[in-house]
Amino acid sequence: MQVVRIGHSPDPDDAFMFYALTAGKVTIPGVSIEHLLEDIESLNRRARTAELEVTAVSAATYVLVADTYRMMDPGASMGKGYGPILVAREPIDPKEIPNKVVAIPGSHTTASLLLRMLVPEEPALIEVAFDKIPQAVLDGQADLGLLIHEGQITHQTMGLVKVMDFGEVWHRETGLPLPLGVNVMRRDLGDAMHRKLSQGLRDSIDWAHANVDEAVEYAMRYGRGIDKETATRFVLMYVNNYTKRLGDEGLAALTRLFTDAHRRKLIPSVPPLDVV
Numbered sequence: 237m238q239v240v241r242i243g244h245s246p247d248p249d250d251a252f253m254f255y256a257l258t259a260g261k262v263t264i265p266g267v268s269i270e271h272l273l274e275d276i277e278s279l280n281r282r283a284r285t286a287e288l289e290v291t292a293v294s295a296a297t298y299v300l301v302a303d304t305y306r307m308m309d310p311g312a313s314m315g316k317g318y319g320p321i322l323v324a325r326e327p328i329d330p331k332e333i334p335n336k337v338v339a340i341p342g343s344h345t346t347a348s349l350l351l352r353m354l355v356p357e358e359p360a361l362i363e364v365a366f367d368k369i370p371q372a373v374l375d376g377q378a379d380l381g382l383l384i385h386e387g388q389i390t391h392q393t394m395g396l397v398k399v400m401d402f403g404e405v406w407h408r409e410t411g412l413p414l415p416l417g418v419n420v421m422r423r424d425l426g427d428a429m430h431r432k433l434s435q436g437l438r439d440s441i442d443w444a445h446a447n448v449d450e451a452v453e454y455a456m457r458y459g460r461g462i463d464k465e466t467a468t469r470f471v472l473m474y475v476n477n478y479t480k481r482l483g484d485e486g487l488a489a490l491t492r493l494f495t496d497a498h499r500r501k502l503i504p505s506v507p508p509l510d511v512v
Contacts, residue, residue, distance in 0.1 A: 237266060237267070237268045238266060238267055238268065238429075239267075239268045239269075239270060240264075240267050240268070240269055240270070240289045240290055240425075240433065241269075241270045241271075241272055241288045241289050241290070242254070242257075242269055242270070242271055242272065242288070242289070242290040242291065243272045243273075243274060243279045243282060243288045243290070243291035243292060244271070244272075244273065244279070244291070244292045244419075245273065245274070245275060245276050245279070245292060246273040246274070246275070246458045247385050247386075247458055248385075248386060248452075248455040248456065248458050248459045248462070248467050248470055248471050249313065249455070249470065249471045249473075249474040249475050250292065250458075251454060251455040251457070251458045252444050252451045252452060252454070252455040252471040252475050253311065253437070253440060253441050253444060253475050253479065254271065254437075254440060255440070255443075255444055255450075255451045255454045255455065256439070256440040256443035256444060256447075256451070257269055257271075257436060257437070257440045258271055258454075259454070261440075261443050261447075262436060262439045262440045262443050263436075264432055264433065264435075264436035265432065266432075267429075267432065267433070267436070272288065275341075275342075275365065275366055275367075276292065276293070276294055276341070276342065276345060276366070276384075276417065277294075277341060277342025277343075277344060277345060277363075277366075279291050279292055279293060280293055280294055280297040280342065280344040280345070281344075283297060283300075283301045283305060283420065284297075284300060284301060286301070286304040286305070286422055288422075289421065289422050289425060290308075290419065290420070290421050290422070290433060291305075291419070291420060292311070292417055292418070292419050292420075293305075293417065293418060293419075293420055294342075294344060294345045294346045294347075294349075294416070294417055295346045295415045295416060295417060295418055295490065295493060296344060296345060296346040296348070296349040296497075296503070297344045297345075298418055298420060298507055299494065299497075299503045299504065299505065299506075299507050300344070301420065302507035302508055303423075304422060304423055304424075305420035305421060305422055305423060306420060306421050306422075306423050306430060306510060306511070306512065307418050307419075307420050307509065307510070307511045308418065308419040308420060308421060308430075308433070308434045308437060308511065308512065309434055309438075309481055309482050309511045309512060310419070310434055310437045310438040310441055310479065310480055310481065311418065311419030311437050311441070311479060312415060312417065312418045312419070312478055312479055312482055312486060313415075313416045313417035313418070313474045313479065314413040314414060314415050314416060314474075314476070314478040314479070314486060314489060315403045315413060315414050315416070315473060315474060316403070316407060316412075316413040316414070316478075317403055317404060317407045318388070318401060318403040318404065318414075318473065319347075319350075319388075319401060319402045319403025319404075319406065319414040319416060320346075320347035320350065320382055320383060320384045320388070320401075320402045320403070320416070321382075321383050321388050321391070321398050321399075321400065321401045321402065322338070322351075322380050322381070322382055322383075322398070322399040322400040322402075323370070323373060323380065323381050323383055323391045323396040323397060323398055323399060324336075324373060324379060324380050324381075324396065324397055324399050325373060325374065325376075325395070325396065325397070326397060327397055327399070328379070328380065328399050330355075330399060330400050333355050333359055333380065333399070333400070334355060334356070334357035334358065334359050335359065336359050336360070336378075336379035336380050337359065337360045337361075337362060337377075337378045337379050337380070338351065338359045338360070338361055338362070338378060338379070338380045338381070338382060339361075339362050339363075339364040339369045339372045339373060339377065339378035339380070339381045339382065340361050340362070340363055340364070340382045341363075341364065341365070341366035341369060341382060341384050342363060342366075343361075343363065345384065346415070346416045346417065346493075347382050347384045347402065347416070348361075348382070349497060349502060349503070350402045350406070350414075351382060351402075352500075352502055353496060353497060353500060353502065354400075354402060354405055354406075359380075362377070362378055364377075364378070364381075366383075366384055366385060367385070367460060369381040369382065369383060370383070370391065370394050370396060373396060374394065374395065374396070380399060381396070384416070385470075386459060386460065386462055386466065386467075386470045388470075389466065389469060389470060389473075390462060390466060402414065410489070410492055412485065412488055412489040412492055413478055413485060413486065413489045414489065414493075415486070415489045415490045415493055416474075418490075419437065421433055421434075427512070430512045431512055434512055438480060438481075441475060441479055441480055442480070444475065445475075448468065448472075451471075452464060452467050452468050452471060455467055455471055482511060487509055487511070490509060491506075491509065494506045494507060
């Protein structure tokens, strides 16, 4: 039995996606899974040393690790017409963003790359743990906060207002879904193992969609106090058809993100998309 460590975020969408593998509802022949839960920026850093066999990473970080990791076809986090949002204590004209201080969830997240792509003049940035960003804005540590998880749909209850939705802007400019996170497998595992792992994750996603109530009940323990209706809404926003299979549109979205970022000299190269 080969032990494979899988790193993913302690978030409702990842918990929903991996629940069937975590609970033994789905198994991978010959493979024993160990789950490691850490925030996405920590996983991005781990990926740069190829520590874990399988891990979630920001799409922006895949550029830096594509020589040692291969992208999985299942498991991507993409939103069509929605995505990370900038929030503030009061309405701010987007033209004023370059003059503000923005709390970001990590410099290697896709959200932070998009901030540099969509806001021509980069504002002053501070790095804050993703789940502490709303409070950092409320406390005045930052003028704006970049939200990447369920805060996208709960920010109003915290007294924050949306200034910009990166997913809306991206869809208006490209017509494509916005790629945010992907799952990757170390290349040294070999093609046969890559295919087994990808099929196992796809089976886990399919099981969750077929048993939404049970999978959401589990996912809620990672929802930081949100109710079941909100948790269900959030996980189904990001565990969608693109999560099951990238398809032509998902691959086109990744290609567009990497090509545009490279053209603007924000990433060093356009990585291979030899997904499995």
